[in-house]
Amino acid sequence: MPARLSIFPLCLLLWLSGAVSAQGDPERESLAAQASNLLSYIAVDYADSVREGEVRDQCLYEQQRRNLARVLELVRQLPDRPGRAALERSVLELDGAIAEKRDAVQVRRRANAAADRVAQLYQLQRSPARMLPAAGEARALYQKRCAACHGARGEGGAQGPALDDAARMASFSLYDIYNTLDPIADSVHSAAVDRDLSSRQRWALAVTVAHLAVAGAEPPAAELAERYPALVGLPGMATARPVELPRDGAAALLWWRGNPDRVRALEHPLARVDGLLQLAEAAYRAGDSTTAYYRVMLAYRRGYLPRRAALQQRDPPLAAQLAGHWESLREGILGNAPEARVMAAFQQLRAGLVKARTRLEPVADDRPLHFWAALLFATALGLGLVLWLGLRRSRR
Ligand code: HEC
Numbered sequence: 001m002p003a004r005l006s007i008f009p010l011c012l013l014l015w016l017s018g019a020v021s022a023q024g025d026p027e028r029e030s031l032a033a034q035a036s037n038l039l040s041y042i043a044v045d046y047a048d049s050v051r052e053g054e055v056r057d058q059c060l061y062e063q064q065r066r067n068l069a070r071v072l073e074l075v076r077q078l079p080d081r082p083g084r085a086a087l088e089r090s091v092l093e094l095d096g097a098i099a100e101k102r103d104a105v106q107v108r109r110r111a112n113a114a115a116d117r118v119a120q121l122y123q124l125q126r127s128p129a130r131m132l133p134a135a136g137e138a139r140a141l142y143q144k145r146c147a148a149c150h151g152a153r154g155e156g157g158a159q160g161p162a163l164d165d166a167a168r169m170a171s172f173s174l175y176d177i178y179n180t181l182d183p184i185a186d187s188v189h190s191a192a193v194d195r196d197l198s199s200r201q202r203w204a205l206a207v208t209v210a211h212l213a214v215a216g217a218e219p220p221a222a223e224l225a226e227r228y229p230a231l232v233g234l235p236g237m238a239t240a241r242p243v244e245l246p247r248d249g250a251a252a253l254l255w256w257r258g259n260p261d262r263v264r265a266l267e268h269p270l271a272r273v274d275g276l277l278q279l280a281e282a283a284y285r286a287g288d289s290t291t292a293y294y295r296v297m298l299a300y301r302r303g304y305l306p307r308r309a310a311l312q313q314r315d316p317p318l319a320a321q322l323a324g325h326w327e328s329l330r331e332g333i334l335g336n337a338p339e340a341r342v343m344a345a346f347q348q349l350r351a352g353l354v355k356a357r358t359r360l361e362p363v364a365d366d367r368p369l370h371f372w373a374a375l376l377f378a379t380a381l382g383l384g385l386v387l388w389l390g391l392r393r394s395r396r
Helices: 002-007 012-022 028-049 057-078 084-099 104-121 135-145 172-177 197-214 223-227 247-258 260-264 270-283 289-314 318-334 339-359 366-395
Strands: none
Touching: 002 172, 028 084, 028 104, 028 172, 028 247, 084 104, 135 197, 172 197, 197 247, 223 247, 247 260, 247 270, 270 289, 270 339, 289 318, 318 339
């Protein structure tokens, strides 16, 4: 990072970016996205500006304080709803912690917690509705739009920081990376870089960037997927920050999110259903029942239907119960049922799916049983052969 500071006039750049972001008059949702973006930058950069209670980089420190003042302004502009007062308080507490030059880990956690709270309260979509694209999908786009500043392999250059530094990238969630490519939420990149990118392209670029830090690295041990099931699927893979995880989980997440196409096989199909239902629930709570309905149906067709027959075989009563839950959720959304009833239907369905997941786990005894059957068969075959040979010999 100090190397990076010397490469380009960061101070001027940051000052300009602050000035630009203060000018626009974007819509409400983008106010929340901007606040979340600024908070995650503070989380990542604070350790570079303050160390052991002392300011090491005055310019960066001042910029962070200005950015936080901007966050407070943004939060106050956001529509009032239950939880906003607490959010405002947590931003003020964060400001206090930075003013007192507190410990970096503490500040990072507070800043990230505030970023997450903004996202939850204002239903920012922090995870793509469908699966993440493979790292290769945006490789050409990266070379065309990004490599001039960040280097062909993310090694950095005179005009942009390195993106292949695993330690720094571990502080960002995939969504945080995605957000740096949002022309409204982020003002570091000029409009020429990201103005016309679709959401799908930005997710694909986020994955391509995430891949740079683990290019050539070995995949993590398969059992880690069982230890951290929420991280091999969405939304966990997009919203979790490696730096907040135990060491093995952090290393695994860095690799998984840079290689989502190779992780797909590790994910239980019903985990995908739950990810989609979470998104549906968020859309419903935000008052968008059309999107909610669409996602529920996607979860049903893409995730649940392919596993229904297996569940039917293992646990018919549970399968019947789930059929009822899907139906009442569908009817509730379509028929504009009272919100409490729809939320209850979401909860019932998700709880039922958790049960179904354990029912669909491979039965532990299956394999030994096959093994013994095969051994028995082989022994019988061998014995038969010996007997037959013996008989032939005795006949001669
Ligand atoms: C004109 C040069 C330039 C181009 C082109 C460019 N960037 Fe950047 N990028 C920067 C600068 C400068 C920063 C900000 C450094 C800071 O303030 O931390 C940055 C920051 C980032 C960050 C945050 C990294 C960090 O450590 O803070 C990501 C991720 C990123 N860029 C990705 C991309 C992607 C993907 C593209 C292509 C779509 C792209 N950039 C195109 C110059 C550029």
